[in-house]
Amino acid sequence: MKDGIHPRYVETKVTCGCGNTFVTRSTKPELKVDICNSCHPFYTGRLKYVDTAGRIEKFKNRVAATGYKSLAKLKKNAEG
Numbered sequence: 044m045k046d047g048i049h050p051r052y053v054e055t056k057v058t059c060g061c062g063n064t065f066v067t068r069s070t071k072p073e074l075k076v077d078i079c080n081s082c083h084p085f086y087t088g089r090l091k092y093v094d095t096a097g098r099i100e101k102f103k104n105r106v107a108a109t110g111y112k113s114l115a116k117l118k119k120n121a122e123g
Contacts, residue, residue: 055069059079080086 050070052068052070053072055067055071055074056064057067057074057076057079058064059082060075060077061079061082063079063081065079084090
């Protein structure tokens with residue numbers, strides 16, 4: 044390796060949104076993540092919605108406001 048062209052490789056403290064912390068190595072001294080192996084649905088076996096931008100609430104509000112009109116149209120077209 045050439046000297047002076049590679050970033051420093053240091054111990055890194057990783058902090059998850061669920062509160063779990065662990066130490067690994069990286070080029071940054073601290074990392075903050077949203078999901079880790081302690082809270083990810085694949086590893087825990089529990090279903091969890093990851094909603095960082097409020098997308099689920101926006102969808103529910105939009106459906107509540109308009110109802111299921113598009114589904115009713117599909118039924119009408121299938122019958123007639």
